[in-house]
Each structure stands twice: as C-alpha cells, then as structure tokens.
Amino acid sequence: MWNLSGPQIPRKYERKIVRNFENQEEERALIVAESIDYSSIVSSERFSGSSDPEAYLHPGTYLTYTYANFIDSEVINYYEARYGNLQGKGDPKQIELTYEANATKRSEFRIFNSPSPEGVTWHNTTIVISQLDGSFYLRSSGQMKIFYRNQSSFQMTEWGYDFNFSDCYVVEMKLVYSEIYAPLAAFWSDVYQIVVLDQNFVPVLLGVESQNIVA
Secondary structure (H helix, E strand, O other): OOOOOOOOOEEEEEEEEEOOOOOOHHHHHHHHHOOOOOOOOHHOOEEEOOOOOHHHHOOOOOOOOOOOOOOOOHOOOOOOOHHHHOOOOOOOOEEEEEEEEEEEEEEEHHHHHOOOOOOEEEEEEEEEEEEOOOOOEEOOOOOOOEEEOOOOOOEEEOOOOEEEEEEEEEEEEEEEEEEEEEEEEEEEEEEEEEEEOOOOOOOOEEEEEEEEEEO
C-alpha cells in the first residue's frame, strides 16, 4: 500500500560537544578563541537567515533557517538551546548538533596556500596546515577567508599567503547543525574555523569557512 504522505523520516536527535585540551594554558586559549569579537573582524553578523540580525535572540520564535557565520560561545549556546527546545517535539524530525574544538600549544606553526600558476584567473584553493608532529595536511577550501593581525587590526589576506608562527596556540573548531523536517525540507549550517594566538593569548590569525545548505 502506497503512503500518500511520502516516505517517513525516523526520529533522530544527536548532540555532541567536545573540547580537547591538555593543560590550563590550552584551555585558556580555547576560552579566548570562543570569546573573540569575530563580527568586527569578518564584517558580518553572527547569524544569517533574517533581515533582523538579532532575531536569533528570541528562542520562542526560532527562524526556520539560521546559519552561523563563525563560531563563538554565543553561537554554540544558541544552537544548544535550540536543540534542547526543539528535540522530540515532532518537527523537526531529526536534529544534529556537533561541535569539536582542539587547542594545542605549538613551538612552530605554519599555514600557507600556494600561488596559482602565472597567467590564470583562478586561485589555488588548497590550504596546507602543519601538525604537531611536523607533518602537513591539505585542506581544499575555496570558501575559507584568512585574516591576519597587522599591528592592532585584522586584514583579510589575498591568496598565495604563507604564515609562520613560533610559541603559539592553535585552536581548530568545527560546528555542524542540521534540522530535517521532510525528505525535501531541511537545512545545514557548517562552520570550520582556525585561530592562532601568540604566547600572550592575543589572536594573530583567523581562518573561517561557513557553508549552508537548504533542501
């Protein structure tokens, strides 16, 4: 017998918040990274999805689609509150909230992007990031914006950068929030962020990539 209402979506609610650090210094670096005034750096509101930039502050009237433009403690708290208020209420049928942050102290840290070949109009979207053991991993990211602290202010860098830091802290942050209502009704907000702080816990570099999907 056909189900005229379409395929049924099983109820599923998942929440995972993980903050990884090994000592008080790394914990402090993570707290600082979650407290930075990103709006002034990236010239963007905390969330997109409404003409009212503060609509997300009213948890009783959640926007259908609310996307984060970066990660800070208020973004995390908002999605945690939204998850808690909506799970098990019937709609959305499925909710996923995952946030993982890793703070590490580094004696050396390098992040760079190779220049594009001469004479082409596109840029190389592969970002190369050093790891604790001295190896490198590649991240293909055409959407990531890199901001570098120049004296007292941040400036967005052009492609073809190469940054080296000594005696610093590196915080990598990944947040995904999604709601599924029906087979063709859902949204995802996905943010990856990397923050470099100097030995005095002053942020010196920010990389942020935010994506959203609507079905």
